[in-house]
Amino acid sequence: MIIGVPKERREPEARVAASPETVGRLVALGQQVWIERGAGAGSLWSDAEYQQKGATLVEAEEIWERADIVLKVQRPTDAEMPLLRHGQVLVGMLDPYPNRAQVAAYAERGVTAFALELLPRTTRAQAMDVLSSQANLAGFRAMLEAMTAYRRVVPMMMTAAGTVTPAKVFVIGAGVAGLQAIATARRMGAVVSATDVRPAAKQEIESLGARFVGYIPEDAATAGGYARPLTAEELERQRQVLADHIRSQDIVVTTAQVPGRPAPRIVTAGMVRSMKPGAVILDMAVESGGNVEGSRPGETVEMDGVTILGPRNLPSRVAPTASQLYAKNLLNFLSLLVPEGANEVHIDTNDELVAATLLTRGGSIVHPNFQS
Numbered sequence: 001m002i003i004g005v006p007k008e009r010r011e012p013e014a015r016v017a018a019s020p021e022t023v024g025r026l027v028a029l030g031q032q033v034w035i036e037r038g039a040g041a042g043s044l045w046s047d048a049e050y051q052q053k054g055a056t057l058v059e060a061e062e063i064w065e066r067a068d069i070v071l072k073v074q075r076p077t078d079a080e081m082p083l084l085r086h087g088q089v090l091v092g093m094l095d096p097y098p099n100r101a102q103v104a105a106y107a108e109r110g111v112t113a114f115a116l117e118l119l120p121r122t123t124r125a126q127a128m129d130v131l132s133s134q135a136n137l138a139g140f141r142a143m144l145e146a147m148t149a150y151r152r153v154v155p156m157m158m159t160a161a162g163t164v165t166p167a168k169v170f171v172i173g174a175g176v177a178g179l180q181a182i183a184t185a186r187r188m189g190a191v192v193s194a195t196d197v198r199p200a201a202k203q204e205i206e207s208l209g210a211r212f213v214g215y216i217p218e219d220a221a222t223a224g225g226y227a228r229p230l231t232a233e234e235l236e237r238q239r240q241v242l243a244d245h246i247r248s249q250d251i252v253v254t255t256a257q258v259p260g261r262p263a264p265r266i267v268t269a270g271m272v273r274s275m276k277p278g279a280v281i282l283d284m285a286v287e288s289g290g291n292v293e294g295s296r297p298g299e300t301v302e303m304d305g306v307t308i309l310g311p312r313n314l315p316s317r318v319a320p321t322a323s324q325l326y327a328k329n330l331l332n333f334l335s336l337l338v339p340e341g342a343n344e345v346h347i348d349t350n351d352e353l354v355a356a357t358l359l360t361r362g363g364s365i366v367h368p369n370f371q372s
Helices: 020-028 047-052 060-066 100-108 130-149 176-187 199-207 232-246 269-274 314-337 352-357
Strands: 002-005 032-036 056-058 069-074 089-093 112-115 157-159 162-164 168-172 191-195 251-254 280-283 300-303 306-309 358-361
Touching: 002 060, 020 032, 020 047, 020 314, 032 060, 047 056, 056 060, 069 314, 089 314, 100 358, 112 352, 130 176, 130 251, 130 280, 130 306, 130 314, 168 176, 168 232, 176 191, 176 199, 176 251, 191 232, 232 269, 269 300, 269 306, 314 352, 352 358
Parallel strands: 002 032, 002 069, 032 056, 069 089, 089 112, 168 191, 168 251, 251 280, 280 306
Antiparallel strands: 112 358, 157 162, 300 306
């Protein structure tokens, strides 16, 4: 069986869906692994490193023509869609909710498509959890980006010329990305506070040495561990609590997202304007609608002396590490589809992880969330 890994073609994307390590593991299990030439360059892996682990270097067209399974980081581009073959298995972060037409196109082409961001938040799924592995790195990078844009020193410094007070950092949303952002800010010596609406988050925030700010509505967490959408009344109450706190902060990082829905608008233009000149806000949810009024994907916006950052694809900015973890996530997921010694794909829809991620099969959309 041939497992193919094409180079990612969406910008900005430097990650790749297989590492030399995971290639070696797959080859040892008896699989052929075809890697597009140059696919790992953005993650600092050479073609020679892949070859040393047993990969075959090919052109992209050969992967789409011959591979039984295609591994991707991001969903196929418009140019790649016509290359998908009937019966081919596609595995990656396919972003299905805002791209339902593409889900339908997978079915029309007879592709068996798996969207790994649909994995449930269970203990068994942890080793395959692409959202967590990538969000962890995104939270780290987000805090570094925000601190780089901040034109003052972050930690407290005691010098002969006087004492420099530490920066005040506020993190909105304490999921995987938010907790890593908190931990990074703490390591850098900032005074950190954070908020989240999920009951478990308060304890997690405080366990990292940050101060909890805000309030927690009843039943604010879903069964999957995400925050549910807040009602208009709850959102307004949250904004009132945050407005007083934000005006004294130097750096704000927002991470709040709800799967399958636009990101909640939390920080208003009025809150931004209440902050002192030189303050920095980084909106990690900018690509799904944004938590911050005025943020724009891929742009830096100035609003009354406050800098608003809207970086796209933060994991790609630490591509070697992000690819290493993502490739391991994929390897673990493939163990569900290709048992050791198997020479064909085995799809067990009684397996909750397989069923949760399977979008299309046999010319039909099979995931209930995407059936019309």
